[in-house]
Amino acid sequence: MQRIRAVGREAAAKKYDILSAMMAHALTGDPHDQRLVLRLMALITTRYNWQSDELTIGQREIARLWCVDERTVKREMARLRVLGWIIVKRQGARGRVSVLGLDLDRILLDTRPAWPNIGPDYVARMGSETEPAGTGAAPADTTVVPFRRPEIAAEAGLWGAARALLAAEDRALFDAWFAGLADGGVEQGCLTLIAPSRFHAAYLRTHLIERLRIAVRRAGGHVAQIRIEAG
Structure with a gap:
């Protein structure tokens, strides 16, 4: 977006x-x-x-x-x-x-599920406004049966609950950037997440750290800091 x-x-x-x-x-x-x-x-x-x-x-x-x-x-x-x-x-x-x-x-992002209640014209207009250029949906291929990805259930712990929220919010983004994060635990008010590579960790710190903070807060976590390290 x-x-x-x-x-x-x-x-x-x-x-x-x-x-x-x-x-x-x-x-x-x-x-x-x-x-x-x-x-x-x-x-x-x-x-x-x-x-x-x-x-x-x-x-x-x-x-x-x-x-x-x-x-x-x-x-x-x-x-x-x-x-x-x-x-x-x-x-x-x-x-x-x-x-x-x-x-x-x-x-x-949070209000998007309610857009259809306003009308299809609104959904079409706002969809084009909020999607980055060049990422418009391609025409559906009726010869291909879409693969239904299983839902991500909330797991134990703060990160387990937060990752389920992230998956429900934007599954494509979750699969690309959040699914590979491992839980490093919470210590002294800091949640540590382990990324698969240094590039992955740097990208999350630069572009997606605020989305991580919001998911952790909504999961009930009261941490002062999120640290992302490369595995």
């Missing part, structure tokens, strides 16, 4: 598409998830700068907008960070609020 930015000549349409994806995703969830997404959409529509990818607003202002107390704001913003939907671009200090950003790629 390429980096999504709602800027340029078609910026307005892209903004509506992203908000529509969030809306459709929320409507498939339980009331808690619906409220969380609605609260984020309120921040986006009132305070988010699409051009610079910056959300700058204090907890007191958020509490007033959401009609909640500041403790609820802290809890809900923490949930959004765990999901990977919100990232901290610059930590607040000396009376200045933190500068936050949105990971639009992550949002679109």
Whole structure:
């Protein structure tokens, strides 16, 4: 998936598409998830700068907008960070609020299962927007019976649970980069993963470390660091 930015000549349409994806995703969830997404959409529509990818607003202002107390704001913003939907671009200090950003790629990846509820035209449009150039689906060959890959079940341990989430999220990416990782265990707040080669380890550190962090957080892991070593 390429980096999504709602800027340029078609910026307005892209903004509506992203908000529509969030809306459709929320409507498939339980009331808690619906409220969380609605609260984020309120921040986006009132305070988010699409051009610079910056959300700058204090907890007191958020509490007033959401009609909640500041403790609820802290809890809900923490949930959004765990999901990977919100990232901290610059930590607040000396009376200045933190500068936050949105990971639009992550949002679109998580909301993708709900896109068909909007309509086939939306799926076709967003599919072409989020696939890298040159990777469009080739016409189906009806003479070939597709091979159904077995699902990856969650295994014991933090990495066992995280790898199942990664496989369910994007099986092709999982097979290429995550399936070959071995669990090196957790020690002093650091999860160690063993890659098949130095190139493999370097690629993961450079391009996919954030996706690994999100999967580990969603698996319930509270580690401060993920270290990738070559086997």
